[in-house]
Amino acid sequence: VVVVVVVVVVMYATRLGCCFQISPTMYQTLRTCLLSNARCWDADSTRSCQDLFERLDTNKDGKVDVAELRAGLKEMGIFRQGAAQKIVSSGDQNKDGSLDLNEFSKYMKEHEKKLLLTFKSLDRNNDGRIDASEIQQSLAELGMDISKENALKILQSMDNDGTMTVDWNEWREHFLLCPAHNLEEIIRYWKHSSVLDIGDSLAIPDEFTEEEKNSGRWWKHLTAGAVAGAVSRTGTAPLDRMKVFMQVHSSKTNPISLGGGFKQMIVEGGLTSLWRGNGINVLKIAPETAIKFMAYEQYKKLLSSEGKTIETHKRFMAGSLAGATAQTAIYPMEVLKTRLTLRKTGQYSGMFDCAKKILRKEGVKAFYKGYVPNLVGIIPYAGIDLAVYETLKNTWLSYHPDSPNPGVLVLVACGTMSSTCGQLASYPLALVRTRMQAQASLDASDQSSMTSLMKKVVAKDGFFGLYRGILPNFMKVIPAVSISYVVYEYMKTGLGISK
Numbered sequence: 001v002v003v004v005v006v007v008v009v010v011m012y013a014t015r016l017g018c019c020f021q022i023s024p025t026m027y028q029t030l031r032t033c034l035l036s037n038a039r040c041w042d043a044d045s046t047r048s049c050q051d052l053f054e055r056l057d058t059n060k061d062g063k064v065d066v067a068e069l070r071a072g073l074k075e076m077g078i079f080r081q082g083a084a085q086k087i088v089s090s091g092d093q094n095k096d097g098s099l100d101l102n103e104f105s106k107y108m109k110e111h112e113k114k115l116l117l118t119f120k121s122l123d124r125n126n127d128g129r130i131d132a133s134e135i136q137q138s139l140a141e142l143g144m145d146i147s148k149e150n151a152l153k154i155l156q157s158m159d160n161d162g163t164m165t166v167d168w169n170e171w172r173e174h175f176l177l178c179p180a181h182n183l184e185e186i187i188r189y190w191k192h193s194s195v196l197d198i199g200d201s202l203a204i205p206d207e208f209t210e211e212e213k214n215s216g217r218w219w220k221h222l223t224a225g226a227v228a229g230a231v232s233r234t235g236t237a238p239l240d241r242m243k244v245f246m247q248v249h250s251s252k253t254n255p256i257s258l259g260g261g262f263k264q265m266i267v268e269g270g271l272t273s274l275w276r277g278n279g280i281n282v283l284k285i286a287p288e289t290a291i292k293f294m295a296y297e298q299y300k301k302l303l304s305s306e307g308k309t310i311e312t313h314k315r316f317m318a319g320s321l322a323g324a325t326a327q328t329a330i331y332p333m334e335v336l337k338t339r340l341t342l343r344k345t346g347q348y349s350g351m352f353d354c355a356k357k358i359l360r361k362e363g364v365k366a367f368y369k370g371y372v373p374n375l376v377g378i379i380p381y382a383g384i385d386l387a388v389y390e391t392l393k394n395t396w397l398s399y400h401p402d403s404p405n406p407g408v409l410v411l412v413a414c415g416t417m418s419s420t421c422g423q424l425a426s427y428p429l430a431l432v433r434t435r436m437q438a439q440a441s442l443d444a445s446d447q448s449s450m451t452s453l454m455k456k457v458v459a460k461d462g463f464f465g466l467y468r469g470i471l472p473n474f475m476k477v478i479p480a481v482s483i484s485y486v487v488y489e490y491m492k493t494g495l496g497i498s499k
Helices: 002-018 024-033 043-056 066-076 083-091 101-122 132-141 148-156 168-175 185-190 210-215 217-235 237-249 258-269 271-275 278-283 285-303 312-342 351-362 364-368 371-399 408-437 450-461 463-467 470-475 477-494
Strands: none
Touching: 043 066, 043 101, 066 083, 083 101, 101 168, 132 148, 217 237, 217 278, 217 285, 217 477, 237 258, 237 271, 237 278, 237 312, 237 408, 237 470, 258 271, 278 285, 278 312, 285 312, 312 351, 312 364, 312 371, 312 408, 351 364, 371 408, 408 450, 408 463, 408 470, 408 477, 450 463, 470 477
16 A cells, blocks of 8 residues: 555656646546546446446457557557556456456456555545645655645646545546556656766666665666667767767867768778777676666665655765766776777787786876866766756646657657756866876876866867867767667566566
């Protein structure tokens, strides 16, 4: 009961933040056409349940399959990916991939029981109605404080009679064909997910529900994200190498164009040289993701009061600290990636040879060159990234208040633009970091501290000298985000996270 209560209430908190609601006119029409008096709670309502079944059984074969149920859910305004599959899987006792009338009726009866328990748990004063104050109280116990106005918006999405309260019939009809035990997944749809991998792992770690942690699904999400990141980085590796090449070697006296840079790299090392440094760039995804996730959970516990949900600003602090912890642990791999990316043919036989030569010639300190600008860059990147994402999301929703599903293109577009803005803010620090990492490959006179190196770049090339290599960096954002999203969705299906 507690799980269902938390799931439904948090779902509505998410609906509130995203303004997800079906218009009253649309909802009344759907209610009349599809869900009118659809009750399966007692023996007297068997006929009503059968009527609903017959409406969903569009080909009249005595069974409702996933396609038919999906079409019915779409007519209701329910666009949750995998919802139809989950309902069929839950009620399909003979495992034939569809629901007959008996299976459908039994599923609906069990589902209504869960909904009734949830309704009674939210109805604090036992008057048979849920009002705004009860919604506020339930959310407050979850650590989410909302205004009376916003609580009324939640109720409005379910209220059919204009009383600004929700009775059992309104509650039941609203959730009748929603797989309530999985409604927490709605939260994940608009969360700023770390699966949109653009090669710079500075974003706040993804959030997982308690149910996902307890069921073990969290590691599947992380695995899917890691594989998506690996494919994405491999696909955009030539642009990433060009970015690093221009950051270190391009200047006013030695301008390097995009075409000229690629030609120079191919002439020097062949076509495969465009992927130099990609191996270790992919290899560091797994330890960085794991460390960031574990550190994030620990920092959240330290920053939050026992039994209370962590506030937004503390969540941002925990994410920033987790990112700094992960970067500290894997930073030597960042240095190796830069050196391997810039290496000439025959300079190193591999990453271990590279590490051995750096250690012998420059000592342990060389593995942390550029660490300070890298650490400082985490805050502006993650902060602006999240702020822009939320702004774009809310702007889109303000123009589409009746749409419960933003769609893949909107999600990818928001992620692309927010990541781009984050990079614009932190790029000068990224350039300084890369030059410091590569200092052994430069003349001794060019080796400088963070501040002196930044001053030197501005004095020599002007302010825009801090943005050398920004073009290939921007060019890789859209394909990187698109590839990682598509691969992530395929991996979720392969790992059984979604059908």
